[in-house]
Amino acid sequence: MKLGCDDVRDLAPDVLRGATSATVALAVREHAASCAECAAEIELIRTISRQHAPAPAGLHERVVAQIQQRARPRSHQRRVPLAIAATIALLLIGSRAFLPPPADEESAAVAPPVEGPAADEPVGPGWMTVESAWNSGAASLADLTEEQLKALLRELES
Amino acid sequence: MPVHKSVSEIALSRVVPDPSEEEASLVSRARGGDRAAADTLVRRHLRDVYELALRLLNDPDLAQDVTQEAFVSALNGLPRFRGEASFRTWLMRITVNAARTAGRSRGRRREIDLRSALHVDDGSPDPSRRAVDLDEAARVDRELARLPGKQRLAVALRLKQGMSYSEIAVALDCSEGAARVNYHLGIKRLREALHETRL
Numbered sequence: 001m002k003l004g005c006d007d008v009r010d011l012a013p014d015v016l017r018g019a020t021s022a023t024v025a026l027a028v029r030e031h032a033a034s035c036a037e038c039a040a041e042i043e044l045i046r047t048i049s050r051q052h053a054p055a056p057a058g059l060h061e062r063v064v065a066q067i068q069q070r071a072r073p074r075s076h077q078r079r080v081p082l083a084i085a086a087t088i089a090l091l092l093i094g095s096r097a098f099l100p101p102p103a104d105e106e107s108a109a110v111a112p113p114v115e116g117p118a119a120d121e122p123v124g125p126g127w128m129t130v131e132s133a134w135n136s137g138a139a140s141l142a143d144l145t146e147e148q149l150k151a152l153l154r155e156l157e158s
Numbered sequence: 159m160p161v162h163k164s165v166s167e168i169a170l171s172r173v174v175p176d177p178s179e180e181e182a183s184l185v186s187r188a189r190g191g192d193r194a195a196a197d198t199l200v201r202r203h204l205r206d207v208y209e210l211a212l213r214l215l216n217d218p219d220l221a222q223d224v225t226q227e228a229f230v231s232a233l234n235g236l237p238r239f240r241g242e243a244s245f246r247t248w249l250m251r252i253t254v255n256a257a258r259t260a261g262r263s264r265g266r267r268r269e270i271d272l273r274s275a276l277h278v279d280d281g282s283p284d285p286s287r288r289a290v291d292l293d294e295a296a297r298v299d300r301e302l303a304r305l306p307g308k309q310r311l312a313v314a315l316r317l318k319q320g321m322s323y324s325e326i327a328v329a330l331d332c333s334e335g336a337a338r339v340n341y342h343l344g345i346k347r348l349r350e351a352l353h354e355t356r357l
Binding site: 017047048049059063 | 193200229316317338
């Protein structure tokens with residue numbers, strides 16, 4: 001196999017790290033033996049390739065610890081906004097105690113459509129939306145049943 | 159300076175194996191939260207990532223920070239890894255980006271003597287020979303650090319990481335031709351600079 005200078009310089013790094021076939025490696029060496037320019041370049045490549053910077057002691061442990069530390073908060077990240085949303089919703093429900101209850105007609109007129117059982121549908125046990133919680137007249141959290149609280153949280157989560 | 163696929167690619171295509179199935183399995187397990195798999199990936203690529211960061215920044219402390227950042231980004235970002243390139247190439251790209259960001263934050267590049275951070279595989283038990291090699295290595299290193307960014311990166315990725323031009327292209331987000339040209343320009347400039355310092 002006969003190689004030109006461009007090919008030899010392209011292949012030299014791979015030859016030096018043993019990543020080419022024996023035929024290619026031999027062709028590169030034969031060319032370098034008769035070409036001073038390519039031989040000089042191969043020597044430079046050899047010098048650079050031989051240098052290594054070992055990773056400092058303890059870096060592996062530091063990296064692994066950091067990966068685990070940063071992976072953990074991800075599960076919390078989803079919970080935090082949810083907890084904030086739940087708190088705000090519950091505070092709103094609680095504050096309902098200090099406002100006069102809206103007239104049924106007015107509520108019907110201003111209430112946006114909500115997903116949930118239609119008025120004529122039977123309401124399942126524990127069904128609770130933010131809207132219905134608001135309109136339930138519950139004075140505070142203490143007035144909601146455990147089932148209603150759970151249903152409210154499920155709604156907020158969805 | 160060839161910009162075509164030539165003997166190089168043909169020769170390598172016969173001997174370089176496809177991306178390791180074992181690595182693909184490790185990546186898949188790490189993506190699923192397997193800590194042991196993540197740990198193995200870190201152990202396997204730690205030196206390459208650190209060394210690349212060190213080459214790019216010439217600052218061992220900052221290189222450690224960048225190494226950490228690169229691994230955290232890569233492993234936490236595995237759901238975004240589509241497997242079009244090898245994990246290693248993807249990791250190198252993340253390292254290059256992290257080093258660029260860190261370099262910009264730090265400001266002007268420091269020129270420091272990397273002799274303490276370098277190890278030369280000379281196989282020679284002769285301490286005086288090793289000292290000469292280390293001096294030569296440090297001289298080459300100084301000149302390497304003075305190359306323009308793209309050329310320095312292309313040379314480092316080709317010679318330190320053993321990457322092909324197509325892998326360098328992925329790591330640097332450029333064409334394969336640009337990767338090849340930058341590598342050869344870097345080597346040419348390096349040879350000229352070393353020749354001048356010897357005169």
